[in-house]
Structure formats: C-alpha cells, structure tokens
Amino acid sequence: MSSLPPSPAPEPLPALAPTAAAPGAFALRRSALRGVLLVLGLLAGAGLLSSVMLWQRLSSIQEQLARQSADSGANAIEARALxxxxxxxxxxxxxxxxxxxxxxxxxxxxxxxxxxxxxxxxxxxxxxxxxxxxxxxxxxxxxxxxxxxxxxxxxxxxxxxxxxxxxxxxxxxxxxxxxxxxxxxxxxxxVTDVPALLARLDEVVRQVDDLPVANAVPARAISEPVRKTSAQGGVWWERARDTLLEEARGLVRVSRIDQPDAVLLAPEQATFLRENLKLKLLNVRLSLLARQTDTARADLTAAIAALNKYFDPASRRTQAVATQLQQVQAQVRSVEVxxxxxxxxxxxxxxxxx
Structure with missing residues (x-):
C-alpha cells in the first residue's frame, strides 16, 4: 500500500485584539441586572404590603362577624322570651x-x-x-x-x-x-259600653308605634334668630361666630329623666318595648271580652305604669295615649253587674x- 502524503498543519488564527466596546457592554449588563433586582424587590415589597393589608381586612371581618353573632344571639334570646x-x-x-x-x-x-x-x-x-x-x-x-x-x-x-x-x-x-x-x-x-272601650283600645294600640321613648334624642331645631343674624350680618367673622355657636349648642343636650331604667334602654329595644305594651293592651281587650274586670284593671294599671316609665311624658302623643287609658280605666271601674x-x-x- 502506498502511504498518503501528510496534510499540512493548520495555521494559527491571529489573536483578536481587545476592543474598546467590551467594558461598556459589561457595565450595561451590570446596570440591567441591578434594575431587575430592584424591580423584583419592589414586587416582593408590594406583595408583602398587600398580604399585610389583606390580613388586617380579614381580622376586621372576623371581628364584625363576631359582633353580629353576639347581636344575633341576644335577639334570639329576646325573641324566645317574647x-x-x-x-x-x-x-x-x-x-x-x-x-x-x-x-x-x-x-x-x-x-x-x-x-x-x-x-x-x-x-x-x-x-x-x-x-x-x-x-x-x-x-x-x-x-x-x-x-x-x-x-x-x-x-x-x-x-x-x-x-x-x-x-x-x-x-x-x-x-x-x-x-x-x-x-x-x-x-x-x-253599664259600660264594651264595644266603645274595645274601639278605643284598638285606637291606642295603633298609636303605640308613634310614641317617643324617654331617652330618644329630639330632632335638632334650627334657630330662626341665628339664621336672620347670619343672613343680615355684614362681617364674615360674625357669620362664622354664629355658625360656631349654633354647632356648639347641638353638641350637648341636657334633660331630666325621672326613671333610670328608661335611660338604660337600648335603641333597638324600643321595638320590643312597644310590642310588650301592645300585648298588655290586647290582654285588656281579652279581659273585657271575658268580663274579667279585675284582670282588665290590673293590665291597664301595668300598661299605664309602663307608659309613664319608658316613654316621654312631655310628648303630646304620650299624654293623649295616657289620657285615653285613664278614661278606659275609669269606665272599667264603673262596671257593675x-x-x-x-x-x-x-x-x-x-x-x-x-
């Protein structure tokens, strides 16, 4: 066999000379990497902040649910009592x-x-x-x-x-x-006219829902003289003074309530108080129909006591209802078989x- 001639050795490549653009590209890469890290840090902080806010919101929702559950339990107890x-x-x-x-x-x-x-x-x-x-x-x-x-x-x-x-x-x-x-x-x-008494009791029952309780805050009335002063005054500080005085008068209300239990009555319990008064009046109605005058007098006395204790005695509606109940009580006392x-x-x- 004849041997092949040796191939020529490859010539070495010439070395590339460092260019001036290499350091600039490296700095650009470092700045891009810093930007990415900064964005990732901001995203992590935002996620952490949103997690904290979400946790706080869940805590407030849990507290609200606990309060609603307690209120529902109290309402259920009152409903069972009624x-x-x-x-x-x-x-x-x-x-x-x-x-x-x-x-x-x-x-x-x-x-x-x-x-x-x-x-x-x-x-x-x-x-x-x-x-x-x-x-x-x-x-x-x-x-x-x-x-x-x-x-x-x-x-x-x-x-x-x-x-x-x-x-x-x-x-x-x-x-x-x-x-x-x-x-x-x-x-x-x-002899007592029982149908007339029943009609009067029905009218009183319809008026119970409009009776104001003793601890109810009255509607704020605007003073007409202050309005006239504010409208006619020519100096701005006088108008500001009158407005400030009017607001200060509405912050404090001083009233006298002789029944301490009426002050402690919660606003949401006013409905149950009115329903209880209606039940007493309906019991009086049943007693009159059954000719049980003693029971009717006792229920009327209890209804009048509850009216004077828990409702505003200065209200015209309360006074009218109290007058009607007293008239009914007087007529029931005159019943004589x-x-x-x-x-x-x-x-x-x-x-x-x-």
Whole structure:
C-alpha cells in the first residue's frame, strides 16, 4: 500500500485584539441586572404590603362577624322570651274560653233541669208562676253577667210584670212592686259600653308605634334668630361666630329623666318595648271580652305604669295615649253587674209564706 502524503498543519488564527466596546457592554449588563433586582424587590415589597393589608381586612371581618353573632344571639334570646310571653297569653285566653264554655254549659244544664223540674212538679198555678219567674230571672241575670248588658234582665223583668198583671192576684202585689223598683234601679245603673272601650283600645294600640321613648334624642331645631343674624350680618367673622355657636349648642343636650331604667334602654329595644305594651293592651281587650274586670284593671294599671316609665311624658302623643287609658280605666271601674235581689227575695218570701 502506498502511504498518503501528510496534510499540512493548520495555521494559527491571529489573536483578536481587545476592543474598546467590551467594558461598556459589561457595565450595561451590570446596570440591567441591578434594575431587575430592584424591580423584583419592589414586587416582593408590594406583595408583602398587600398580604399585610389583606390580613388586617380579614381580622376586621372576623371581628364584625363576631359582633353580629353576639347581636344575633341576644335577639334570639329576646325573641324566645317574647314567644314564651305569647304562649302564656294564648294559654290564658284558652283557659278563659274554657271557663266561658263551662259557664254556658252550666247555664244550659240549669235551664234544662229547671224545665224538667217545672214539667214534673204538680203545683198550683200561682206556685208554678212564681217558680217560672224566679228561674227566668236567675237565667236572665246569668246572661247579663256573661254579656255585660242589662237588656236581657230588663226584658225578663218586664215580661214577669206582664205575667203577674195577667194573673191578677192581690197577694203578688209585693212581687210586682219589687219588680218595678228593680227596673228603675237597673235603668239608672251605669253599664259600660264594651264595644266603645274595645274601639278605643284598638285606637291606642295603633298609636303605640308613634310614641317617643324617654331617652330618644329630639330632632335638632334650627334657630330662626341665628339664621336672620347670619343672613343680615355684614362681617364674615360674625357669620362664622354664629355658625360656631349654633354647632356648639347641638353638641350637648341636657334633660331630666325621672326613671333610670328608661335611660338604660337600648335603641333597638324600643321595638320590643312597644310590642310588650301592645300585648298588655290586647290582654285588656281579652279581659273585657271575658268580663274579667279585675284582670282588665290590673293590665291597664301595668300598661299605664309602663307608659309613664319608658316613654316621654312631655310628648303630646304620650299624654293623649295616657289620657285615653285613664278614661278606659275609669269606665272599667264603673262596671257593675245589675242584680234583682229585691224581686228574688219577694218571690222567696211569698213562696215560703204559702
């Protein structure tokens, strides 16, 4: 084999001479690197600041949620208390209704027993007439007690007088005289107009929402003389002085409240206070319908005491409501169930003498 000729050695490259632009490029790179580091530092600081602000905002939201939760718990406790009061009132109303039904059933039973007794007894005509009048008057008296109206009793007295007049018995003249006296006495007796009292109580219940509480801050009134001075004054410092004095007068309010509990009443509790007053008035209404005058008087006294204790006595609305409640209380006190004791006693004496 023939050997190949050796290739020539490569010639060395000439060394590049350093140029003047190399140091400038290096400085440019260093300044760019510093700028990047500065931007990264600013971004990190901004992120840290936003994290701190977000943490503070979350802390305030947590505090607000805790306060709202506490307020909701207090409102729930008050709502449960009002619910218990409503349940008690409903139970009282149901008990009173059951008492009225029992009384009505007793009246019906007594009437049935009296009718059976009158039919089964064999008495003379006069005795039967006296017994019938006595039972009818007692039944009419019970109806008067239940309804609060004297009309059933007056109607039965007139009918009894007519029956005695048709009988034309001289010995029954005493009974007729007693009936005449009872009729005159019942006519002169003041009987409460229950529907009018109920209408007045409904009107008072509608006015309760407009009553101002004792610790309510009155609306700020602007003084007309100060306005005229400010408008007519020619110097600017006088107008500034009047404005400053007007603002200073509105910062402080001095008033006298005789009931310390009214001052401690929170503004959000005014609604519950008005609802409680309405419940008392509705309880008075139920007592009047059930002819429970003692209970109605007690509830009216409690309502008037609450009105004078927690509401502004200087307000015209409060004074008007207090006047109406006092009038209702006076009319309830004058309730008097008429009775026919003279007639019943005369009938009993005549029956015993027979």
């Amino acid at each position: 619910a218990r009061q409503a349940q008690e009132i409903a139970r009282d109303a149901a008990a009173r209704q059951s008492v009225l039904e029992a009384r009505l059933s007793e009246v019906a039973l007594q009437r049935t027993q009296l009718e059976d007794l009158i039919q089964s007894l064999s008495r003379s005509r006069d005795e039967n007439l006296l017994v019938d009048i006595d039972s009818a008057l007692r039944l009419a008296q019970q109806q008067t007690q239940l309804t609060g109206s004297a009309e059933p009793l007056l109607a039965e007295l007139r009918m009894s007088e007519q029956r005695l007049a048709r009988a034309a018995q001289p010995r029954m003249a005493r009974v007729r005289a007693s009936i005449a006296r009872d009729i005159e006495r019942i006519r002169s007796t003041s 008429p009775r026919v004791n003279d007639t019943l006693a005369a009938i009993a004496t005549l029956s015993a003498g027979k």
